[in-house]
């Protein structure tokens with residue numbers, strides 16, 4: 001243990017280490033170089049040590065209550081590791097689990113917390129973070145007082161690196177059996193099969209709140225048909241019940257990489273962008289010339305989609 | 320079930336954001352305010368739970384921005400009690416300090432369930448919801464879409480969102496605080512006439528709580544608009560011209576039959 005170490009909370013998806021974790025490990029490596037400490041990876045439940053070679057020490061904590069996710073056992077297990085290791089910083093993903101564990105840990109340790117971190121660095125003894133807020137429309141330079149600093153990193157904060165660490169694995173059990181707490185995991189619910197699989201399409205016509213009305217979703221359907229693709233959506237459209245949740249792109253939805261992603265009336269909030277940023281070609285249309293989606297798109301146009309979508313369909317049909 | 324909902328005001332992102340002359344905060348004089356979207360979902364979820372199983376809904380809000388508009392709308396939608404926390408600052412306090420204020424106002428209400436939006440887009444230092452849970456000494460789980468009464472009395476079942484449209488069903492023993500991302504239904508529409516009615520009849524209870532202000536653990540050095548690594552090539556012209564250009568671009572990539 002060293003007060004200069006940087007600790008990463010590992011997450012898994014379907015048994016494999018999540019992509020976001022590799023980004024955290026790369027960010028942690030840069031910080032650890034500056035601090036002179038080591039990169040520690042904390043893996044709860046099933047350990048995936050062979051996938052975590054980017055870390056110097058892999059602390060695998062096992063307990064029956066860590067097999068699935070419940071907040072209390074997860075927070076208790078991470079807290080015990082933090083207490084033992086006294087790291088300079090703890091890096092957590094901006095994920096469903098991260099949004100519970102990061103702030104709850106910060107509250108219990110009275111530790112500083114920054115959300116929406118795009119990058120983090122050490123200057124002398126000061127831990128500094130560049131963070132994004134207001135749906136990606138503003139950035140803040142923040143400094144965090146005290147250790148450990150808890151940093152909730154945005155997806156895409158760092159490119160996963162090939163660099164490997166010492167890769168030493170330590171198996172641990174919690175000092176006392178974990179208690180379930182008042183929030184108990186019951187079961188995973190998977191989406192119903194049968195709908196179009198938007199991860200398998202060449203072309204996605206994605207609509208956001210700018211589509212304004214349920215009737216207008218029909219316009220997008222027509223366009224998707226003329227392109228031989230499918231309609232996808234941002235969260236507010238799904239929340240309205242205008243499309244099934246299987247069509248949602250982003251943090252809670254699907255991660256898609258079509259040949260072409262048309263982002264129509266979508267502002268480009270980080271939670272949406274993480275699900276579509278690797279599309280081969282992104283064309284965005286929005287009435288707001290300052291919409292963050294134009295920073296992700298290859299081509300953009302400032303226009304009203306309620307007029308532009310039919311114009312596109314017509315233009316295709318004329319060919 | 321006695322349900323408490325926290326409702327916050329956030330700057331509407333439709334308007335351009337201005338930075339205060341100090342450089343380290345938003346200039347909220349120039350902003351227009353709306354209800355925080357996930358708080359609106361929390362309110363809807365509370366009303367749905369009350370309609371299904373009885374009980375009462377109390378809305379608690381900091382007196383900031385255009386909060387009265389949101390509170391009259393909440394009353395028109397069916398909130399039973401409204402508690403307004405006196406506040407005269409220029410910007411809402413950071414999450415932890417806000418949590419201490421809300422906790423003082425909420426403690427006397429004897430809540431079984433507290434629902435708070437899991438995120439507000441103007442937060443830098445974590446969600447209010449987990450810090451409020453900690454301040455109230457309540458168990459917490461966030462990123463919830465949908466809450467139903469549980470099989471056992473004094474419990475609810477909450478669905479937590481994961482990637483890929485996967486959910487985890489969680490059994491929650493009350494009292495507890497949930498960070499809501501979405502309600503089981505979209506927030507209901509309330510006609511302006513009903514809101515006007517509420518303006519005549521709804522009573523706000525004032526809460527003059529105070530919280531010790533600790534030295535903030537997160538200091539903001541400066542705000543700036545994002546400096547993107549890349550920027551889209553912008554297509555100009557009439558709708559027909561833009562549509563024509565987009566179709567050409569797709570055709571170049573072999574995506575048009």
Ligand SMILES: Cc1cc2nc3c(=O)[nH]c(=O)nc-3n(C[C@H](O)[C@H](O)[C@H](O)COP(=O)(O)OP(=O)(O)OC[C@H]3O[C@@H](n4cnc5c(N)ncnc54)[C@H](O)[C@@H]3O)c2cc1C
Pocket residue numbers: 099135207208209210211233234235236237248249250251252253254264265266267268269270271272275285286287288291303304305306437438462500
């Ligand atoms: C934990 C968590 C998970 C989340 N998961 C997801 C997720 O999986 N997917 C997701 O999408 N979001 C997700 N979100 C929500 C996300 O933060 C944003 O709120 C959401 O992406 C915004 O959707 P939007 O761009 O459609 O709406 P808005 O941000 O409201 O943007 C609408 C845009 O449409 C433009 N517009 C309006 N009218 C027109 C018109 N006539 N023509 C053209 N443009 C128009 C506006 O200028 C604006 O830019 C999540 C949030 C949280 C906290």
Ligand SMILES: Nc1ncnc2c1ncn2[C@@H]1O[C@H](COP(=O)(O)O)[C@@H](O)[C@H]1O
Pocket residue numbers: 011012013014015016045046066067068069097188481482483485
């Ligand atoms: N979408 C998901 N489906 C299943 N498990 C998930 C999902 N997202 C995160 N997890 C995590 O994966 C663990 C279950 O591991 P596994 O059974 O290997 O998928 C849980 O502890 C969760 O932390």
